[in-house]
Amino acid sequence: MKQKIEAIQEKAFGLIKEAATLKDLEDLRVGILGKKGDLTLVLREMGKLSAEERPLMGKLANQARNDIENLLEEVALNLKQKEKSDKINREVIDITVPGKKFVLGKKHPITQTTQKIEEIFLGLGYEIAEGPEIETVYHNFDALNAPEEHPSRDEQDTFYINEKVCLRTQTSPVQIRVMHNQKPPIKIICPGRVYRSDDVDATHSPVFHQVEGLVVDKGVTMGDLVGTLKLVAKSLFGEKTEIRLRPHHFPFTEPSAEVDVTCWTCGGVGCKVCKNECWVEILGAGMVHPNVLRNCNLDPDIYSGFAFGMGIDRVAMSQSGINDMRLLFENDLRFLKQF
Numbered sequence: 001m002k003q004k005i006e007a008i009q010e011k012a013f014g015l016i017k018e019a020a021t022l023k024d025l026e027d028l029r030v031g032i033l034g035k036k037g038d039l040t041l042v043l044r045e046m047g048k049l050s051a052e053e054r055p056l057m058g059k060l061a062n063q064a065r066n067d068i069e070n071l072l073e074e075v076a077l078n079l080k081q082k083e084k085s086d087k088i089n090r091e092v093i094d095i096t097v098p099g100k101k102f103v104l105g106k107k108h109p110i111t112q113t114t115q116k117i118e119e120i121f122l123g124l125g126y127e128i129a130e131g132p133e134i135e136t137v138y139h140n141f142d143a144l145n146a147p148e149e150h151p152s153r154d155e156q157d158t159f160y161i162n163e164k165v166c167l168r169t170q171t172s173p174v175q176i177r178v179m180h181n182q183k184p185p186i187k188i189i190c191p192g193r194v195y196r197s198d199d200v201d202a203t204h205s206p207v208f209h210q211v212e213g214l215v216v217d218k219g220v221t222m223g224d225l226v227g228t229l230k231l232v233a234k235s236l237f238g239e240k241t242e243i244r245l246r247p248h249h250f251p252f253t254e255p256s257a258e259v260d261v262t263c264w265t266c267g268g269v270g271c272k273v274c275k276n277e278c279w280v281e282i283l284g285a286g287m288v289h290p291n292v293l294r295n296c297n298l299d300p301d302i303y304s305g306f307a308f309g310m311g312i313d314r315v316a317m318s319q320s321g322i323n324d325m326r327l328l329f330e331n332d333l334r335f336l337k338q339f
């Protein structure tokens, strides 16, 4: 039996040292030490030995088993390391291969201007509100105190979906939604898309953008409106910018005004951009009409407020030197990339 054990061990050592893969090694382990392995089978014959011989052979067999296991482990470790370094050698990185080009996107000029406006108002403590573009006639006209016969209600001007639903023609309906859902103090702006039944030309588009503003609280005055607009105009068009208010009429404000700023190109001395007018109209504004407050269950004897609405596209165009509105909507990347 001693010779048998020694022969198995010798053969095992030879084979294990030559194993080329971990799989070969595992097959060898099973073949030698497994249930039906060579060494295991020899050990089964121990029963036939005499009582003196048995412990000696047992010791010898255990020793052989340990030696084989140790060798298996050692070779396995070497093979693992070899496999790893082979893998690293195979996966050479070719640093001369040209890299992938990243195309950096840009914000659309309208988005840039909208975000600039949002930042100014967020800095003044306003919140940004949103409303639907498919709006009810109630929110878009009725609750805003627009009389039945108001020209803006005409189908020539408004896209109707049915008698009670239209594409909003202004961002002003968001005022109504906010006042219905929130108690004063209210300080919001609402930037968004609006729709009018206009033909496309250099200064008109059936889709354009506005930003609405609304402040409602106890004791809000026209002075607050003027002060706010002055500050916003200076932030948007430059420190030297002045504003002027011209009396106007809007159904939802009383008194109402159209607001001009000194031309941002010539500073108010006259140039091509302002057509020598020195002033450029940028928004409509006024004190929220008592009827509008009442329509939103707010008592005009307790609360007052101001509101304004500004066209974003014209501001974006003027600031980027774009003279044709169509360029903003055609979305030709070669054009838009410049801004």
Ligand code: DAH
Binding pocket: 169, 170, 171, 172, 212, 213, 250, 252, 253, 283, 284, 285, 286, 307, 308, 309, 310
């Ligand atoms: N909604 C008006 C428009 O589309 C703009 C406007 C004027 C909004 C005066 C207001 C306002 O909130 O007070 O022409």
